[in-house]
Amino acid sequence: xNASQYLPGFCFCTLIMILSFVSCDxxxxxxxxxxxxxxxxxxxxxxxxxxxxxxxxxxxADYLANHQENLACIIRYGLAxxxxxxxxxxxxxxxxxxxxxxxxxxxxxxYINHAWGNDLQHVKVEDIKNALTGCxxxxxxxxx
Amino acid sequence: MSKYLFFxxxxxxxxxxxxxxxxxxxxxxxxxxxxxxxxxxxxRNAKLPVxxxxxxxxxxxxxxxxxxxxxxDQDSNKxxxxxxxxxxxxxxxxxxxxxxxxPKVKKQMLRIYDKxxxxxxxxxxxxxxxTRRDSVPRLKDYANKLEIDSEKWHLVTGDKEKIYDMADExxxxxxxxxxxEGGYDHSGTVILVDQNRMVRAYANGLIxxxxxxxxxxxxxxxxxxxxxx
Numbered sequence: 001x002n003a004s005q006y007l008p009g010f011c012f013c014t015l016i017m018i019l020s021f022v023s024c025d026x027x028x029x030x031x032x033x034x035x036x037x038x039x040x041x042x043x044x045x046x047x048x049x050x051x052x053x054x055x056x057x058x059x060x061a062d063y064l065a066n067h068q069e070n071l072a073c074i075i076r077y078g079l080a081x082x083x084x085x086x087x088x089x090x091x092x093x094x095x096x097x098x099x100x101x102x103x104x105x106x107x108x109x110x111y112i113n114h115a116w117g118n119d120l121q122h123v124k125v126e127d128i129k130n131a132l133t134g135c136x137x138x139x140x141x142x143x144x
Numbered sequence: 145m146s147k148y149l150f151f152x153x154x155x156x157x158x159x160x161x162x163x164x165x166x167x168x169x170x171x172x173x174x175x176x177x178x179x180x181x182x183x184x185x186x187x188r189n190a191k192l193p194v195x196x197x198x199x200x201x202x203x204x205x206x207x208x209x210x211x212x213x214x215x216x217d218q219d220s221n222k223x224x225x226x227x228x229x230x231x232x233x234x235x236x237x238x239x240x241x242x243x244x245x246x247p248k249v250k251k252q253m254l255r256i257y258d259k260x261x262x263x264x265x266x267x268x269x270x271x272x273x274x275t276r277r278d279s280v281p282r283l284k285d286y287a288n289k290l291e292i293d294s295e296k297w298h299l300v301t302g303d304k305e306k307i308y309d310m311a312d313e314x315x316x317x318x319x320x321x322x323x324x325e326g327g328y329d330h331s332g333t334v335i336l337v338d339q340n341r342m343v344r345a346y347a348n349g350l351i352x353x354x355x356x357x358x359x360x361x362x363x364x365x366x367x368x369x370x371x372x373x
Contacts, residue, residue, distance in 0.1 A: 053289035
């Protein structure tokens with residue numbers, strides 16, 4: 001057996017891996033992106049920019065970075081509080097998306113944590129399950 | 145070895161090719177020609193068509209025109225046809241608690257607002273179709289949050305029947321539907337009305353590329369609002 005006989009095969013596999021990662025606009029959070037575009041982008045927009053003083057941005061938002069542990073609860077049950085995002089007040093209630101399961105919420109968070117130049121943590125479904133035990137439906141009323 | 149090289153180059157080519165054809169194209173409404181096998185949208189000098197039914201009265205061609213109206217905007221000001229005298233204006237329908245398409249349409253309306261902000265020949269009007277919840281103070285709050293000038297962009301409410309009749313005149317869908325999210329069903333179309341109350345262009349307010357074209361139509365209308373033969 002000669003190690004060099006595996007060299008072409010090794011090169012081949014490496015090349016395929018590199019190509020599949022870089023050439024096709026590699027998007028590691030596909031389900032998260034699809035769910036985001038369906039449930040969240042109507043207000044937060046496809047590019048995470050939000051809408052002026054009505055709906056806060058998610059791209060480059062300090063609130064997103066500073067409230068990582070609350071995100072799962074906010075996504076599932078909504079948010080009725082007035083919040084401060086990048087020095088701007090927002091007080092339109094956000095409705096929850098209760099049809100998303102724990103795994104889907106994890107995927108959405110991982111997408112928004114890494115989309116549009118965001119570089120926040122990668123969350124695991126166990127973390128999300130834990131976070132969700134800390135919140136209940138009656139904490140917020142959602143949008144009217 | 146050369147066999148591997150052959151497969152590698154084949155796969156590389158395949159992968160690169162499969163990535164290159166990802167661009168999504170939306171159809172653009174309206175005027176275009178095929179010149180030398182290429183789609184060419186009408187030149188900047190082309191006149192905008194008048195949309196809607198036309199009739200012949202006493203041997204004269206009569207176009208669809210927006211009838212008299214009276215609504216109340218976010219500053220409690222009366223908004224009538226006189227408000228838009230000698231102006232062209234952009235129209236959409238929405239409601240402030242709309243959980244579906246409205247924010248995206250508003251994002252595009254804001255692009256139009258920003259572009260023509262200093263141009264007094266252009267106005268915008270958004271008709272709320274939710275007379276139950278969208279009071280004047282609520283419209284005011286929404287306008288404040290959109291950070292818009294109420295002289296330029298009117299968010300209006302009024303008599304329910306009249307609002308829905310107006311939507312018909314604009315060729316926009318607006319209806320109460322308890323099964324729809326938020327309780328109302330409506331189109332995300334924006335339309336352009338000229339100085340003579342005629343509808344001259346429209347676009348899907350959810351598609352930025354269509355709004356690009358729509359703004360070109362606005363420029364064209366500002367240059368020439370005459371009616372094509």
